[in-house]
Amino acid sequence: MVVRKRKKVVKKRGSRTHGRGCAKRGRGSGEKGGKGASGRHKHLWSWVIRHEPDYFGKRGFVYHGPKSSVREINLEELEERIPEWEKQNLIQRHDEMYRIDLGQLGYTKLLGRGRVTRKMEIRVEQASERAKAKVEEAGGRIISGEGDGGDTQAEIETVRA
Numbered sequence: 001m002v003v004r005k006r007k008k009v010v011k012k013r014g015s016r017t018h019g020r021g022c023a024k025r026g027r028g029s030g031e032k033g034g035k036g037a038s039g040r041h042k043h044l045w046s047w048v049i050r051h052e053p054d055y056f057g058k059r060g061f062v063y064h065g066p067k068s069s070v071r072e073i074n075l076e077e078l079e080e081r082i083p084e085w086e087k088q089n090l091i092q093r094h095d096e097m098y099r100i101d102l103g104q105l106g107y108t109k110l111l112g113r114g115r116v117t118r119k120m121e122i123r124v125e126q127a128s129e130r131a132k133a134k135v136e137e138a139g140g141r142i143i144s145g146e147g148d149g150g151d152t153q154a155e156i157e158t159v160r161a
Contacts, residue, residue, distance in 0.1 A: 040055065040056075041056075069108075070108050070109050070126075071106060071107050071108050071109070072107065072108070072109040072110070072111050073102065073107045073109075073110060073111065074110075074111045074112070074113040074114050075110070075111070075112060075113060075114040075115070075116055075131055075134060075135070076113050076114025076115070077114070078100070078110070078114075078120075078122075079114060079115070079116065079117065079118070082098060082100075082118065085100075085105070086098075090104070090105060096118075096119050097119045097120070097121055097140070098118055098119065098120045098121070098140075099120075099121045099123075100120055100121070100122045100123070101123045102122060102123065102124040102125075103123060103124065103125060107124065108124070108125045108126060109124065109125065109126040109127065109128075110122060110124045110126070110127040110128065110131045110142065111128050111130075111131055112128045112129070112130025112131035112132075112133070112134055115134070116134045116135055116137070116138040116140070117138065118138065118140075119138060119139040119140045120135055120138070120140040121140055121141055121142075121143065122135060122140065122141075122142045122143070123142075123143045123145075124142065124143075124144060124145075125144070125145055126144065127142045127144050132144075
């Protein structure tokens with residue numbers, strides 16, 4: 001059953017102040033303490049402390065230096081994707097040796113998780129010691145353009161853009 005309740009304003013018709021004391025109190029937002037978020041650094045500060053303590057201020061820090069984008073791949077995933085890349089002509093196979101340029105494929109670092117079952121010649125910017133050992137143990141080699149390990153100026157400019 002629907003209960004129909006009369007609106008308060010209808011109930012208060014003819015009372016001049018509608019239950020607000022003097023006539024001025026019903027005007028604007030003055031009696032409410034302001035509209036919206038006004039007064040949160042003044043008279044509503046205790047409300048902010050109780051209900052939204054993280055409303056003001058900042059957390060953490062922002063690093064404004066060059067952002068290095070390292071995209072790595074594990075040996076395990078590399079082994080799985082060799083047939084797919086071979087079909088797409090992204091890697092070459094000479095006799096039993098696969099020639100893989102991970103830089104062209106968008107990877108910058110080779111990691112050592114997984115087993116190596118094929119001979120591979122891998123060209124990559126960085127490689128972990130475990131990855132190097134596993135590839136060489138399988139009869140392959142890693143050509144690493146590691147240098148000083150830092151980002152070159154051209155790489156920094158591409159990350160900024």
